[in-house]
Amino acid sequence: MPAEGRHLPVLLHEAIQNLAIAEDDIVVDATLGGAGHSRAITGQQSEKGTFIGFDLDAAALERARHALKDAKPTVHLVKANFRHLASEVGKLGIRTITKALFDLGWSSYQLDSGRGFSFLRDEPLQMTYSSDAGSGVTAATIVNEWKEETLADIIYGFGEERYSRRIAKAIVEHRVHRPFITSVQLADVIKAAVPSAYRFGRLHPATRTFQALRIAVNDELGALEDGIRGAWRMLVPGGRIAVITFHSIEDRVVKRMFAAWEKEGGGKRITRKPLVPSERELAENPRSRSAKLRIVEKSRR
Numbered sequence: 001m002p003a004e005g006r007h008l009p010v011l012l013h014e015a016i017q018n019l020a021i022a023e024d025d026i027v028v029d030a031t032l033g034g035a036g037h038s039r040a041i042t043g044q045q046s047e048k049g050t051f052i053g054f055d056l057d058a059a060a061l062e063r064a065r066h067a068l069k070d071a072k073p074t075v076h077l078v079k080a081n082f083r084h085l086a087s088e089v090g091k092l093g094i095r096t097i098t099k100a101l102f103d104l105g106w107s108s109y110q111l112d113s114g115r116g117f118s119f120l121r122d123e124p125l126q127m128t129y130s131s132d133a134g135s136g137v138t139a140a141t142i143v144n145e146w147k148e149e150t151l152a153d154i155i156y157g158f159g160e161e162r163y164s165r166r167i168a169k170a171i172v173e174h175r176v177h178r179p180f181i182t183s184v185q186l187a188d189v190i191k192a193a194v195p196s197a198y199r200f201g202r203l204h205p206a207t208r209t210f211q212a213l214r215i216a217v218n219d220e221l222g223a224l225e226d227g228i229r230g231a232w233r234m235l236v237p238g239g240r241i242a243v244i245t246f247h248s249i250e251d252r253v254v255k256r257m258f259a260a261w262e263k264e265g266g267g268k269r270i271t272r273k274p275l276v277p278s279e280r281e282l283a284e285n286p287r288s289r290s291a292k293l294r295i296v297e298k299s300r301r
Contacts, residue, residue, distance in 0.1 A: 009036030
């Protein structure tokens with residue numbers, strides 16, 4: 001299946017319109033993913049513009065390279081975590097940027113990566129964004145080695161899972177006899193740990209725990225703050241940052257940062273309330289239902 005059929009960029013029109021991209025802009029796409037936003041961004045730029053795209057996954061970079069092969073602006077594709085945005089852009093000899101987009105959503109490519117993100121497939125329990133084997137802490141490390149209380153705190157804090165303590169207890173009891181190796185193995189233990197009514201709700205009972213582990217493995221909230229602050233430091237007066245979030249934890253981080261900059265007089269929120277998908281987009285792409293878009297502009301003083 002072609003890339004275009006497998007990944008639908010969320011809030012595409014709203015993000016591009018509110019970033020107000022000019023043909024000579026220097027734009028950072030901090031999350032290349034399926035390259036849907038990247039194609040739209042570079043379509044607004046001319047030969048005078050510059051596009052810098054980030055991703056940790058080599059496959060995502062290759063998809064972007066193919067998708068942007070005919071793009072008019074100068075294109076730089078960077079294999080790095082966007083938390084290092086400022087330093088990596090600096091290595092390119094670029095000192096300022098005019099626009100930045102952070103799309104924190106998921107693509108089918110990530111679910112199909114074979115690294116344990118999906119609880120519907122029996123895959124190695126990694127949950128690392130990097131495609132490099134053996135890079136840092138994995139989900140298996142956390143569930144097999146971390147203390148029960150720490151596990152419960154992570155599952156509650158990052159997953160907002162009300163049965164976090166029951167799940168953590170079940171994980172610790174299981175690993176004594178058999179270490180966790182695959183995603184389905186973990187999902188089955190989680191499912192057995194929660195009340196029967198919870199097992200058959202709208203969400204799979206492992207959804208929130210898997211979210212929490214993914215955030216912990218990749219230090220997503222720390223990376224998000226570092227990346228946005230790095231972009232803000234490099235942003236020219238009048239420049240804009242757009243962030244698309246998909247759960248309340250991320251959205252609170254972004255809302256707090258944007259509100260603080262506005263209060264300090266350094267910026268203005270273009271969206272006082274987040275933009276959300278239209279009814280048409282929800283019908284075409286149900287995965288977009290939890291998406292929220294916030295945009296901030298740096299003061300021109």
